[in-house]
Amino acid sequence: MRVRLPLIILLAVVTAFFAWQASQLKPDASFEKMLPVLHPYIQNFLKRQDELKGLGNSVRIIVQTTEDDIFTAEYQDLLKRITDEVFYVKGVDRSALQSLWTPNTRWMEVTEEGFVGGSVIPDDYDGTERTLEKLRQNVLKSGQIGRLVANDFKSTIIVAPLLEIDPETGERLDYRRFSQDLEKMVRDKYQSDTITIRITGFAKLIGDLIEGATLVGLFFLVAFAITAIMLFIYSRCGWLTSAALLCSTVAVVWQMGLLKVMGMGLDPYSMLVPFLVFAVGVSHSVQIINRFGHFIYHKVSRVEAARLTFIRLSKPGFIALVSDGVGFYTLRVIEIPVIQELAVVAATGIAVLVLTNLILLPLVLSFTGVSDRCISYRSTKAHTRFRHWELLARTTRRGPALTIIGVCAVLFAGGLYYGQFQKIGDLDPGAPELRPDSRYNRDNAFLTENYSTSTDVFVVMASTGVQQCSSYEFISAVNYFQGVMNTVPGVQSAMSVVDVSKLSIQGMNEGSPKWHEISRNRFILNNSLSNAPNSLRNTDCSMVPVILFLDDHKADTLSGVVAAVEDFAEQYNTDAHRFEMAAGNAGVEAATNIVIRDAQTKMLLWVYGVVIALCLLNFRSLKITACIIVPLVLTSVLGQALMAALGIGVKVATLPVIALGVGIGVDYGIYIYSALLTQMRNENSLEKAYFYALKYSGTAVAFTGLTLAVGVGTWMFSPIKFQADMGLMLTFMFFWNMLGALLFLPALVWLFNHRQLEAQSTTR
Template sequence: MNDTPVQVSRRIEFFWRHRRLVLAIVMVGAVLSALSATNIKTHVILSDLFPQDHPYLALHKRFSQVFGGGGTSLVIALRARQGDIFNLPMLGKIRDLTREIELWDEIYRVQTVSIASNATKVVKTKARGEIAFEALMFPDIPENEAEIQLLRKNIFSNPAYDGTLVSRDGSAALVLTEMRETVSYERIFHKLQDVVRRYSDENTSVHIVGFPMLMGWIYSHKPQLYQVFAISVLLMAALLYLSFRNLVGMVVPAAMSAICTAFGLGFIAWTGINFSPLQFVLAFLVVSRMLSNAVQITHRYIEEYRASSSKETAAKRTMQAMSIPNAAAVATDVAGFLVLGIADIRLMKQVAILMSFWMLTILIEGTVVPLLCSLLSLKTRQPSGGQRRDRSTWLVRLSRFSMTVGRYPITIVALAIAAYGFWQVSKLKVGDPTPGSPILWERHPYNQDQVFFNQNFRASSETFSLYFDGAPESVYDPAVLMTFELFSQHMAQSLPDIYMSSSSLANLMKMLNCTFHEGDPVWYEVPRDREKLTGMMALLRSSAGMAGLQRYVDPEQSRAQITLFFADHTSDNLKRIRDAAYAFFQNHPLKTETGEFRLAGGRIGMEIALNEEMKKTHLLLDSLVLAAIFCMCALSFRSLVAGAMLSLPLVLSNLIAFGYMAYAGIGLTTATLPCSAVGVGVGVDFAIYLYSRAREEYPNTRDYTETILKAVRTAGLGIFLTALTLILPILSWYPLSALKFQAQMGLLLAILLFSNMVMAFTIHPLLLSWIRPRFLRSQEASRISVAETLAREN
């Protein structure tokens, strides 16, 4: 950017003289990169999605070794289409499914539970007053109607199972399990789909929710995702044909995009960094940006060629004219991605590294595009003046209107949009604003299954864990059990609309206490007498055995957990759960004589940690994106005023983006935040092209108004075509995509890019005419063209 005209001219001359060698090197590099792209890993890795340095995630690492991760819970329901589950065929299916899942390598067996598992106990009285814990329905199912009715009684008389393992109306039963964090979601999805096929029939339906199933659904939509991208590419090709109507305009931008894409994919493979499917939308944005930049450069080459009828002159002039806007645009795009690395989330750091390099490959377009254009034939016929005006007159009129009679209405409209944006931004949620998965449409089977579970059960995949960590055998301290029970009661009273149930040692103690009082449900509670509780704990340890307790305590009996089930993990409810949990310990001690309680684990604990990190990061990230754009633009144009003029209007586009997100119910997540932040950086490129052309034209006109209008007349059409090739293909995602996330991000990015394009022809001409910045005319005195420099040297 700081090279002298002589240096620039020599570099351009070198590239032209050795153009075949330059293109050969680029093509060989692209081919080698494309070949290595087959080694790219495309997995969803759970640990990459959360801030691993957060205290909740540190707790998750420690206790997941004992109780499972909590973040990979899976809930499977077998539902009788007619009647209930209390018949031999349905009970046999529940037993068979439980046995099958317990044998999977991908699960934590101790966390697998159903009415057919050995860990599901019932308290029974025997001869001579003996009390024992026995399996509810293990190893075999009932053999006759009397045993079936006894099973029904044991389930519905026990609050720990009624509505939790069996639905309230008895029509469905659950199998709950926990997947290992290293599981392949694609492989486990095929297993689960096989379960659905084998266990579904005219009498039975299967419903599955949980993070592994959600990720599996996303994997299953990859072919459709590629189809949507393919349709977008075809739209781009059609737009290129309609825009240029020549071979150069169609082939060169497409070829250049393919070359840069090959370099980007090759880099991803070379680094070995996982390329998550959640990043595919961003990747397509980068590819679209490559195409749009190539379109802008190609448009300038065609303009120069028709003015000179010389491929050499056109190529050299294009390389000279586009060097600064190309470098400035790439710098702002790369800066937008790089700042994502400040988030303490591995996925965001990976996005920062991979996408920054990928975007950096656009730098070569400033040289390679003109050289590629020179290889193809192009008609030298110059469009008539009337034809040229027909294609750009409306843009000139719009800009003229913005600088004259429309300056006040446009200012008022901009301020009104900003005010509305501020109002909507106040409603923007961090995290998921709606129940179910925001990645999928509401009508998707996964979200429909989520509704089914919430309507019929008091258990879900949305778990929240309170842990106890102490000395060996400290978990049998009555204070631990009483705290677990009181905590559950507090959460149920504080959050009656979303609390579902809890699971801990306290459940077994309540069953035992109820049995001691002849099955009277009034006594289904943890004994409050410490001595009595201690005696019952001893009985529990001796009769239940570790197989029945390992879901709740570790083998050393130094760690224990209580798991609470909630209806969803929406952002508002996560705050309520966190606040209610901490409110409990304002009145109860965190420590006992033998250990202490620790918050918070489970899927909800991980989501709370993520939301806290996102809330801390997103304002800083957006500010840094704008600051980075300001610095890059100021350096490119060597003017702080230019930096301010280019970056301040982005605040308006940011407000528009966040306003739309709030209006559409899109939360700030690790998937949406990069799109909204980077989309702003991509949008500023339109204004950079306009400013660069205006600075180039000023020495010829020496009049600000005429300079601005001439810049719009020449570069405006290229800006419009560039925006069109970006906006329309991305906009097509909304009606086509099976993923709600992709559709919404397509609409969001289209809104961002459209608003920046409109501002390039309204707000920016208005600012240029009002401020009349010196950086436009600062080049006049020192301006020496490439041709003049070469002539002087010769």
């Protein structure tokens, strides 16, 4: 033990280094990280990303007046200034920026002299009544009412497509800074008693999430305080409490520092992982300080107590941590970069715990020892009959065991039944990551209520040969596709270059409604498409986007649209034309839902496969492995049923909870069964062996389960809804895994060993 001091000094130096690295860690978010990049839909989108400007990552800035309407000199002057301001916000694709004051917003009409048109803002605009009236007429002719201009003429939209990579620096778009720039340069600067600024879009959502995620630190402190208080109540020793908290906190510092060393950051979806690492660390620390205190109480020296604690708990602790880490790492099977990074973040934190909690904690305890108050408290406990543990130990008898197994079987069946109603994807309108009354969701609701076009855009790419997008066969196919999609439930409307062609042909025929149709004449079609905006076809005329505006992005809506497009493509795709998904925010979400649906079962199989393999490797028994795993399976099934009952969909934010719950829950079973096995080898009866196992490990498991459940339960008050959902699910899983380990596990032990136990009883 001569290396104790040098080893602690070395670990302190490493901690200082990682603390310095962690201090430089920055929030990291990216639109592309949210994309399931290997899915065919997203590959189609990425291949044509440059041809779909404005249909990918963009924000919409709504400038609303509460007085008069938008056709006043004051409002137009303000809109022009805001448009110019947005033009210079870092990250905006300036070439695709659109508002009433950009030259790409145009009007067109048919006169006796033919087609005439121009920019919506008159060339001679000077703010007088004459030019304002001219502006009003241009807006009415532009086709932008319900798109850029509200139906009640009380607001207009500035559409700002974004550049994911800065072409000058090559750096990723900083979503937090971009959101702050919008707030500072637009909302704070121009919002007043008569003007309201509203902002929607993925970048603003992520920015708000990052801002809200700073509250994670507050919730961490609350959970830290709750854990500290309950640890002290449990141990009655300041040294044991401080050592456990210190080593678990060191693990978080190491994890954060390692992320910076690996060139990674924390996005809004992985910001909660450090607390989970802290929770797992506390779970193992409680077992260690409990066993260390036991040895000290029996007059063992501090150094020897630390050594014996390491010997007794290093193997089950290592197996449990490896199970946690590998279980978390299996999230990598989900081919969405943000989840794959979360897997690395979680697995890195668990790997660190092997050093900080299994090695550093016993070393620290060998110096601190325990207080006299702790020894006195343990003496009092030792002379107490532990009536509650005696009652719990009876779960290993025939009657209670069969009752518990029967109740769990009923719960399992009920969980399977209700779990089938679980949905993949979002179940609420707006941004489900935030509360319904959040500013972002209020802004999104305003846009939906006051504009004809939805914020949920699903884009189907209709492709053909080069310079063939004006052929009758292709235009006719697109026209028929639009008609079919307009009948699909959840689709508000469909728009494509076909609409421009029909309006042009109608205009060329004196505006007669009977000519609002596509023409078989190639020259007429070519002419009708000559004024089509670049956003509705690519440069070589080989692809046109069909834009579907949806009622919402709920799971059922997206699955219905995807099924309709797939059916149409299967029937009508030819060598001459093809309909391929998908772009737009709703198209990306549809692809994400499909990837999650396909990966959910695969992820669970990997998680349980790894945990089962490690349990078999440690205990070399199918029966023991089943006793540890079956309670976890019940928790997973009930967790899915709970999500279905509470209307929580399986998505990027909630899917990792399932794996995290399994990984953390396996600790309880491993520690309890290890203690039980030790007692049974001493030829104790099952009931007596379980009673002693509860005294040595059960108290720590019960304390850990309750403490972590209370700590994580504080997340339910978070303004970030997905954090509140995670808090609710993890609280349930922590608590239910604890019950499973304390009640269901011993009942299973009796079930798998009752014949052998009865034979031993008869022999005796």
